Amino acid sequence: MVTGLLRPDAGSVTVHGIDVWAKPVDAKRSTGVLPDHLRLFDRLTGAQFLHYAGTLRGLDAATVRKRSADLVAVFGLEDAVNRLVADYSTGMRKKVALAAAMIHSPRLLVLDEPFESVDPVSAATVIEILQRYVSAGGTVVLSSHGMDLIQRVCDRVAIIVSGRVLAQGTVDEVRGTGTLEERFVELAGGRTVAEGMEWLHSFSD
Secondary structure, rough: OOOOOOOOOOOOEEEEOOOOOOOOHHHHOOEHHHHHHHOOOOEEEHEEEEEEEHHHOOOOOOHHHHHHHHHHOOOOOOOOOOOOOHOHHHHHHHHHHHHHHHHOOOOEEEEEEEOOEEEEEHHHHHHHHHHHHHHOOOOEEEOOHHHHHHHHHHHHEEEEEEOOOEEEEEEEHOOOOOOHHHHHHHOOOOOOOOOOOOHHHHOOO
């Protein structure tokens, strides 16, 4: 709903004072989006995909080339940039999609599971990039089921279950005396008791 992909049933969404639904083009100009399970143009190379993303956002060719080179270097895609996206691993697809979301230097990044299938070294690089982006005045809205990651990198959190916000605030306010994962499990209804399945302990050999 924040990105304009789903229409809300009620209420309003503003991005830096711009109403997403009253002025969708203006709002989307200020937003970069990385949806989960994003479908990419598989028959383009990484370089062509970034060129497409940059020109679609209104950047001139020289700016697209410069920013693409910077993003490719930072995300470690030098060896893959001239290969078809169809041949990329899941982690590489995630990285080139994130690069495309950032190429127009938006004020807001909305990222859904950005570190899924991304190797630890690349994930650390991405976190550093996002932290520098935030320090410069950008905003990152990050959706993830990885509570350890959220607890480590986010300033504020909201726990949403079945479309309802059950807790929100700083990480310390939401997690209380435990971990964020424990608080999430508590609010989501607790763990399922693992009873039965004694056969699993009788090992086939």
